[in-house]
Amino acid sequence: MSVDTATVAKIASLARIKVTEGELEAMVPELNGILNWVEQLGEVDTSNVEPMTAVIPNTLRLREDVVDADPLTGGGKREEVLANAPVAEHGFFGVPKVIE
Amino acid sequence: MSTYRIQGATGEWEVVIGLEVHAQVSSQAKLFSGAATEFGAEPNTQVALIDAAMPGMLPVPNKECIRQAVRTGMAINAQINKYSRFDRKNYFYADLPQGYQISQLYHPIVGEGELVIEADEKAGIPEDKVIGIERIHVEQDAGKLMHDQHPTMSYVDLNRVGVALMEIVSRPDMTSPAEAGAYLSKLRTILRYVGSCDGNMDQGSMRADVNVSVRKPGEELGTRTETKNVNSVRFVMQAIEHEAMRQVDVLEAGGKIVQETRLFDPNTGSTRSMRSKEDAHDYRYFPDPDLLPLILEDDFLEDCRNSLPELPDAKKARYETELGLSAYNAQVLTADVDTARWFERLLAETAKASGKAPAEVSKQAANWLISELFGALNKLGTSLEESPVTPEKGGDLLALIAKGTISGSAAKQVLEIMLDTGDEAEAIVEREGLKQESDTGAIEAEIDKVLAANADKVEQYKGGKVALFGFFVGQTMKAMKGKGNPQVVNEILKAKLG
Amino acid sequence: MTDLTELGVAQIRDGVKAGDFTAVEVAEAFNANVAAAQEALNAFIVATPEKALEAAQATDAKRAKGEDLGKMGGVPIGMKDLFATFDVQTTAASHILEGFKPQYESTVSQNLWNAGAGMLGKLNLDQFAMGSSNETSYFGNVISPWRKQGSNAQLAPGGSSGGSSAAVAARLAPAATGTDTGGSIRQPAAFTGTTGIKPTYGRCSRWGVVAFASSLDQAGPMAKDTRDCAIMLEAMAGFDPKDATSLDLPVPNWEELLSADLSGKTVGIPREYRMDGMDAEIVALWDQGVAWLKDAGAKVIDISLPHTKYALPTYYIIAPAEASSNLARYDGVRYGLRDLPEGANLQDMYAATRAAGFGEEVKRRILIGTYVLSAGFYDAYYTQAQKVRTLISQDFQKAFEECDVILAPTTPTPAFALGENVDDPLSMYLNDVFSVPASLAGLPAMSVPAGLSKDGLPLGLQIIGKSFDEQGVLNAGLALEARAQFTAKPEKWW
Secondary structure, X not given: OOOOHHHHHHXXXXXXXXXXXXXXXXXXXXXXXXXXXXXXXHHOOOOOOOOOOOOOOOOOOOEOOOOOOOOOOOOOOHHHHHOOOOOEEOOEEEEEOOOX | OOOOOEEEOOEEEEEEEEEEEEEEOOOOEOOXXXXXXXXXXXXXXXXXXXXXXXXXXXXXXXXXXXHHHHHHHHHOOOOEOOEEOOEEEEOOOOOOOOOEEEEOOOOOOEOOEEXXXXXXXXXXXXXXXXXXXXXXXXXXXXXXXXXXXXXXXXXXXXXXXXXXXXXXXXXXXXXXXXXXXXXXXXXHHHHHHHOOOOOOOOOOOEEEEEEEEEEOOOOOOOOOEEEEEEOOHHHHHHHHHHHHHHHHHHHHOOOOOOOOEEEEEOXXXXXXXXXXXXXXXXXXXXXXXXXXXXXOOHHHHHHHHHOOOOOHXXXXXXXXXXXXXXXXXXXXXXXXXXXXXXXXXXXXXXXXXXXXXXXXXXXXXXXXXXXHHHHHHXXXXXXXXXXXXXXHHHHHHHXXXXXXXXXXXXXXXXXXXXXXXXXXXXXXXXXXXXXXEOOHHHHHHHHHHHHHHOHHHHHHHHOOOHHHHHHHHHHHHHHOOOOEOHHHHHHHHHHHHO | OOOHHHOOHHHHHHHHHHOOOOHHHHHHHHHHHHHHHHHHHOOEEEEOHHHHHHHHHHHHHHHHOOOOOXXXXXXXXXXXXXXXXXXXXXXXXOOOOOOOOOOOOOHHHHHHHHOOOEEEEXXXXXXXXXXXXXXXXXXXXXXXXXXXXXXXXXXXXXOOOHHHHHHHHOOOOOEEEEEEOOOOOHHHHHHHOOEEEEOOOOOOOOOOEOOOOOOOOEEEEEEOOHHHHHHHHHHHOOOOOOOOOOOOOOOOOXXXXXXXXXXXXXXXXXXXXXXXXXXXXXXXXXXXXHHHHHHOOOEEEEEOOOOHHHHHHHHHHHHHHHHHHHHHHOOOOOOOOOOOOOOOOHHHXXXXXXXXXXXXXXXXXXHHHHHHHOOOOHHHHHHHHHHHHHHHHHHHHHHHHXXXXXXXXXXXXXXXXXXXOOOOHHHHHHHHOOOHHHHHOOOOEEEEEEEEOOOOOEEEEEEEEOOOOHHHHHHHHHHXXXXXXXXXXXXXXX
């Protein structure tokens, strides 16, 4: 499989990265080089192999249903949450108007 | 089989409906953070660092959310998957800080299940019907955008980000708006019984994505559309009706149905295309590498199962067989968990206060609750939950009737006063002098006086004018200022008049 | 008096404790080195001399009161700028996070401060830890303090933890944190004659570490020698309930249990790592390593890791896929850069912000990752890669039935010149050929400086161990170190 300019443009759009025509042109051979190289995995017989799920055998821990048990993972920290916002007003984040 | 059909110019059309219901899981904290889930807080005050997707923040799942999803699955007789995984659904939007929603695509926690919607002739559901449920998975809710607070900006509130949702996906087993409405109501009932969701549709705790397609009877399934985020039973029914008609119109005009996402407008009752969200969605689902596979242990499942309450279908059956209630009353009393709980407390209190077995007072309690209290509360514009008459007070009142202390009509008066003042039944009866006289000696004395004063009428009665019986009852009651126990009065009169 | 900046972690800790010098003296000495080298080496993105002094003063005060100074008491360190540090700019060497001041502290850095360490500053790295040469940093290259004999050409300090490796090699810090996703601790350590260990996946909490590829990222120490790594790893590691992948295991006393005696141990030599066209110097060093370990009492055997050649392609599917999703949060809404062209809507803003905020390599990997996860390609690329990853992991498991640790080179070449590989992403990726397999299997692995190339550049040997067996890795590392007697240092030219 190889990608063309249109495919790269579509991927860039999915990834929300604006690219110029020139950048697109340059990316096509680069990405194809990498993709062709990784495609050698296709030659490995994996018909009886499960995909890796946990690199170290371990299962998911669950936490108790307690609000703000640890300040680092709790809420009630609007100032900290908004501290780095490019635009914050009246306790909200501001973004360009969205028309739904 | 539903007989619902749309009459088109080219003949009859069937409607095929599937619902994806998003139900907010009842939990104190969010699915992956310790922030609170409470409704209506100040913007961005219930946001943890991970909810704002700060760099390096990691999710740790809330056990209660998992437990509630499992219990819900058990309540719909579903397969519980001991192995499940969380996946990332990737897309960009301002209400989704991570740029992905943590959901479960490949390995949901709950598999195939079902629920039964009850027959409802009037709604065109001739008999009970089983609706298949394909799966339930757990996922994160998104935030909220406000569009009308600033001329050029939308405001973003992340309070809802990461609140746990169950997505409950039905099979396309419904064939009329009424069936879809009944399914949603029944699902809501079950969720509220289980306690896994408060079912509060006004606050968005439950909302449905409605999949609709139409076809000529016997033909293959048509292309479906998905109407997003419909938040009441009535709106779901309206949306289906409108969308089915629209599809028929399109098809009969020679057009094609486009598989798309649509939006329901409650003001017009119609749906419209949501083109803005259509652009090239390719969600690139993959297992969330921050979260390991979720393995449910047997003792956890056992705890979940043991904590399940009696569910509505079982409860309804029990009310009919054990308590001897009519199917209608049993249905009314079990349709909502709060009503059923209220009724059961009332029943227990009545039995205790009257010294009788529950089955002996169950019909009385059911009738009183349905025809007296519901009506009265309705008039007051209040709900059972806020009723000034508690089950304890109601039980006391019903016991007074059962013991013959007050008459049925006096009980109505007492209820009015209780609703007004919140006083105990007994105190009201005492204060208002509503106690009826059941002492046979006292009644007999009054009757003797009445019969003596009306010797002519006694003669006429004995001569065959039996209609005069009512006259003697009336006179006796009058003499007793209405407090004679009518049953006792009748018995003594009958004995005396031969 | 000794030059305090020549000392390592253990020596500083012990010296401060013994009262040979104060923690403040140590911090001041390193602060001075940091400032003096900044222009030439560009190892730091932000220097925080006041933080280093503050911690040192606290240590000295504790000592005066006779209190316990902690595992890292009085030791100032460099912090890779991938770790969130409270109110101190944290950028992942990207433009998109320029100016971002976290209102939280990563678990690993907090553990270090709790252990008595102080922060000299935030170290430069490859942008979002994507790179092997430190050339993808938005804040400019780190220059290796090393130079080839008779050449002034600027060399790469390795990557992504290139600021860390350069700082330790140039005595700007006695130790530094690193993170390793596919070799980002071991490769820069090898390039700079320093020692670095990536522990078992899950040993160090990822909470507060800017994510690159979640299933691979693992923090670890970079220092002058094995003992210093053991000390620092003890301080960094530990169960963290905030990280669902964190290992709920006690932290062993690695330092105390260090032993260079490998009697009874078996070392495996993977034949697949002996690749065609391999640098003769590297092969020779590897053979020398075998001899050293035998000398330390180990039995040496040949082993096979048959899927080795597929490790890199596997890595270059999985890591970009995870990264493409992990980096979606950088959207100009809640923090960092926002680029809002005139009349742009929300989605335009995202595209413009991300175009301006991410460097070329980051974009390249996001695009690769987006592509391999996209509809129709997911199974062929991503699922296949996760299956091959299972095979790679099984290779190691089988090998570890026969041996205790594995010896291999860390890198296929010594440090290359800056600019040498920038136009060819693939040849840059090949740098990680020996380090990536252990990352994919989540195994502990370490690089120990073992010799010099003919041009006088450091070369490293890698020890790979069983899951949870950092001790085995450290002990083999110590055995190599004791025999390699690597004392070379870059001559100060900066």
